[in-house]
Amino acid sequence: EAGVAQSPRYKIIEKRQSVAFWCNPISGHATLYWYQQILGQGPKLLIQFQNNGVVDDSQLPKDRFSAERLKGVDSTLKIQPAKLEDSAVYLCASSLKAGTGGRNTIYFGEGSWLTVV
Amino acid sequence: AQSVTQLGSHVSVSEGALVLLRCNYSSSVPPYLFWYVQYPNQGLQLLLKYTSAATLVKGINGFEAEFKKSETSFHLTKPSAHMSDAAEYFCAVSDTDSGGYQKVTFGTGTKLQVIP
Numbered sequence: 531e532a533g534v535a536q537s538p539r540y541k542i543i544e545k546r547q548s549v550a551f552w553c554n555p556i557s558g559h560a561t562l563y564w565y566q567q568i569l570g571q572g573p574k575l576l577i578q579f580q581n582n583g584v585v586d587d588s589q590l591p592k593d594r595f596s597a598e599r600l601k602g603v604d605s606t607l608k609i610q611p612a613k614l615e616d617s618a619v620y621l622c623a624s625s626l627k628a629g630t631g632g633r634n635t636i637y638f639g640e641g642s643w644l645t646v647v
Numbered sequence: 648a649q650s651v652t653q654l655g656s657h658v659s660v661s662e663g664a665l666v667l668l669r670c671n672y673s674s675s676v677p678p679y680l681f682w683y684v685q686y687p688n689q690g691l692q693l694l695l696k697y698t699s700a701a702t703l704v705k706g707i708n709g710f711e712a713e714f715k716k717s718e719t720s721f722h723l724t725k726p727s728a729h730m731s732d733a734a735e736y737f738c739a740v741s742d743t744d745s746g747g748y749q750k751v752t753f754g755t756g757t758k759l760q761v762i763p
Contacts, residue, residue: 572753632741633698638690
């Protein structure tokens with residue numbers, strides 16, 4: 531079974547530039563997550579999709595970050611304009627579905643490493 | 648609101664020694680608890696999870712964790728450390744929100760160093 535796919539793996543951009551990350555979840559997984567992991571910290575949820583609908587984007591800096599999952603499968607996370615503090619690993623993850631009481635395992639991709647200079 | 652606290656951002660053990668990584672949780676409902684491992688330049692990989700079936704949970708690579716409700720703890724252990732265990736370990740707590748959607752909160756992580 532293929533895992534969560536992410537691209538690009540590494541990206542270096544200058545501040546105020548834009549960047550986009552792509553994620554393809556495990557086949558059949560309805561829930562898709564984007565996490566931000568700053569060096570030395572745990573993952574922080576940016577946005578959570580259930581199929582193609584947003585269920586939680588409370589921690590997404592909406593003035594610069596946007597995300598979509600138009601057909602309920604793959605997803606794109608965009609940052610525009612980037613700031614120095616956006617340097618982090620952006621982890622995409624997926625899980626089966628809601629309605630199981632929180633017991634679902636979340637499966638992670640290898641991450642997209644962003645450096646803003 | 649749920650949360651997890653991982654005591655010790657860095658832990659060093661000798662090869663062959665006991666590994667003990669501490670995790671305490673806070674949750675208003677019976678929680679589901681996870682341990683993930685992250686190797687350098689990789690994503691997070693599930694080690695084990697507690698879903699109320701048994702308080703002692705066995706995972707991959709010889710790791711296990713015991714759920715102790717009275718202590719609100721879910722510490723990760725391995726009897727004998729191997730060099731390949733050097734990585735960062737994250738404890739996470741999960742439940743559902745009012746809409747039935749899974750909400751997962753991660754700890755800040757513990758970096759394990761194994762000394763030969």
